[in-house]
Amino acid sequence: MLNVDKTLHRQGYRLTKQRRQILGALTPRPQSVYQMMKTLKPKGIDKVTVYRALACFVQLGIAGKIQLDDNTAHYELLAGSKHHHHLICKSCGSVDDIPLNEKLFLNKIRKLTKFQIQRHALEFFGLCAECQ
Amino acid sequence: MLNVDKTLHRQGYRLTKQRRQILGALTPRPQSVYQMMKTLKPKGIDKVTVYRALACFVQLGIAGKIQLDDNTAHYELLAGSKHHHHLICKSCGSVDDIPLNEKLFLNKIRKLTKFQIQRHALEFFGLCAECQ
DNA sequence: TTGAATGCAAAGCTTTTGCAATTCA
DNA sequence: TGAATTGCAAAAGCTTTGCATTCAA
Numbered sequence A, B: 001m002l003n004v005d006k007t008l009h010r011q012g013y014r015l016t017k018q019r020r021q022i023l024g025a026l027t028p029r030p031q032s033v034y035q036m037m038k039t040l041k042p043k044g045i046d047k048v049t050v051y052r053a054l055a056c057f058v059q060l061g062i063a064g065k066i067q068l069d070d071n072t073a074h075y076e077l078l079a080g081s082k083h084h085h086h087l088i089c090k091s092c093g094s095v096d097d098i099p100l101n102e103k104l105f106l107n108k109i110r111k112l113t114k115f116q117i118q119r120h121a122l123e124f125f126g127l128c129a130e131c132q
Numbered sequence C: 001t002t003g004a005a006t007g008c009a010a011a012g013c014t015t016t017t018g019c020a021a022t023t024c025a
Numbered sequence D: 001t002g003a004a005t006t007g008c009a010a011a012a013g014c015t016t017t018g019c020a021t022t023c024a025a
Helices: A002-010 A017-025 A033-043 A047-059 A103-112 B002-010 B017-025 B033-043 B047-059 B103-112
Strands: A063-067 A073-077 A085-089 A095-098 A116-127 B063-067 B073-077 B085-089 B095-098 B116-127
Touching (some): A017 A033, A033 A047, A033 A073, A047 A063, A047 A073, A103 A116, B017 B033, B017 B047, B033 B047, B033 B073, B047 B063, B047 B073, B063 B116, B103 B116
Parallel strands (some): A085 A116, B085 B116
Antiparallel strands (some): A116 B116, B063 B073
16 A cells, blocks of 8 residues: 555655545456446445546556456456456356466567567456356 | 358348448458448448447357457457467557467366366557557 | 348447546645 | 646447338248
8 A cells, every 4th residue: 555655656646535445446356447336436436536546556557457348447456466367257257367377478479570568468258167 | 251151041140231241341350340330331331230240240150359458349250260369559559460379278277277268368468560 | 921130310338528626745 | 835636517439229111031
């Protein structure tokens, strides 16, 4: 939390009461803004504020933004968590994390192309153990 | 084209003039509906028709639907093309294909979890050679 | 002939923008 | 104080739905 505070201030941002609560609603597991609003709306926080705070967090590397199959963005807490990938259940919508080592791919692309990779996304869609 | 015709009919769908043209607008490289409409609108095809045809093609495995970072769906022609992955330029928006062998990952997940994988998406975001 | 497909209009969602009021440093 | 932030309303996109009409098998 202190680190987040510093990171924000260093860039001229402020850690307001609302942003602290939005940060608290973020988890390592990706959530849509709609899902986050279930917690945040009762606290009087507007969804516009959430969108703006999330954009700020993503820009600072505090949160990650991923697109799943439902045309909506999902946000996850990055601070302190290792890079990982996702198992997304088509039935219940649950999202689980899984660590995979993708260095081979990154190296291969560097060798084959001149593309400069900034980030990547690896997602697996299917059925979780419960839904099969 | 004949195969597509058969595939459609087998499921009770029809290959209409419009669908033939929508199919013709699809490429192995993912495009948004907006991009496809540049070709299709002049031919008098409504975007609702395009959405409905694409949903049909995706269901039959003729087309693939992927989500990029811009909150819009992109569609690619799958028929006859090998499974591949994407290099997406953040600057110019170009999408290039790259083949990678992900069997190691699929096997690892099968070993580690009970998740039943139906499909996966692997995308690399960054800068293409021209935009660096 | 008849169920599938089309096109238009309208609605539904998610996300963004404008702006006055508020808050934090 | 002054710039950043908030919340409300409204707008902007993308996508879906309803329905009468048209079309393909």
